[in-house]
Amino acid sequence: AQSVAQPEDQVNVAEGNPLTVKCTYSVSGNPYLFWYVQYPNRGLQFLLKYITGDNLVKGSYGFEAEFNKSQTSFHLKKPSALVSDSALYFCAVRDMDSSYKLIFGSGTRLLVRP
Amino acid sequence: SQTIHQWPATLVQPVGSPLSLECTVEGTSNPNLYWYRQAAGRGLQLLFYSVGIGQISSEVPQNLSASRPQDRQFILSSKKLLLSDSGFYLCAWSVLAVSYNEQFFGPGTRLTVL
Numbered sequence: 001a002q003s004v005a006q007p008e009d010q011v012n013v014a015e016g017n018p019l020t021v022k023c024t025y026s027v028s029g030n031p032y033l034f035w036y037v038q039y040p041n042r043g044l045q046f047l048l049k050y051i052t053g054d055n056l057v058k059g060s061y062g063f064e065a066e067f068n069k070s071q072t073s074f075h076l077k078k079p080s081a082l083v084s085d086s087a088l089y090f091c092a093v094r095d096m097d098s099s100y101k102l103i104f105g106s107g108t109r110l111l112v113r114p
Numbered sequence: 115s116q117t118i119h120q121w122p123a124t125l126v127q128p129v130g131s132p133l134s135l136e137c138t139v140e141g142t143s144n145p146n147l148y149w150y151r152q153a154a155g156r157g158l159q160l161l162f163y164s165v166g167i168g169q170i171s172s173e174v175p176q177n178l179s180a181s182r183p184q185d186r187q188f189i190l191s192s193k194k195l196l197l198s199d200s201g202f203y204l205c206a207w208s209v210l211a212v213s214y215n216e217q218f219f220g221p222g223t224r225l226t227v228l
Binding site for chain 1: 221
């Protein structure tokens with residue numbers, strides 16, 4: 001079965017420190033992977049995606065993600081966290097059985113303390 | 115540029131009352147359209163998606179229904195709300211026939227059923 005796992009409910013990091021939000025996936029074939037961010041009482045905002053090519057993908061707001069096929073991971077990273085990065089982050093993978101659908105992880109809450 | 119609207123932004127309804135949530139997309143044609151529900155500020159549940167006018171796919175059997183009367187309009191309805199229908203409802207769109215395109219989300223509707 002296809003799935004996306006975000007093993008951490010919450011990640012805490014100090015402002016200025018690097019952050020990593022973890023995501024692993026399980027699909028057959030080559031995955032299409034996405035990261036979204038959600039601020040309180042708002043819709044999801046697209047951050048970045050991996051389709052093919054360079055394993056390091058750069059996205060909005062200084063975020064990047066590294067695709068690792070052997071570890072089936074797509075971790076979100078940022079070199080220096082900001083307090084304003086505090087939000088809920090979702091990883092998603094395209095559903096291989098129905099190409100118009102995304103399978104979302106359960107979300108990881110990022111808390112950046114001043 | 116494309117924009118997506120949802121209304122109302124918030125709604126408080128008694129159990130057993132009807133529901134109608136509306137979503138419209140501007141700046142694109144023939145989009146895929148989606149309805150999600152998010153409970154307790156965490157995971158997303160895909161409720162319905164549509165690849166064209168009058169074409170609705172239901173993901174979860176429940177007392178909700180969806181309709182797409184126009185190309186860029188997507189409506190979520192219920193004849194009788196249940197307490198369990200409370201949640202944050204998100205509409206999204208993506209480019210038709212491009213399977214690796216990201217979904218773009220609206221601002222959401224907060225529904226509270228009392």
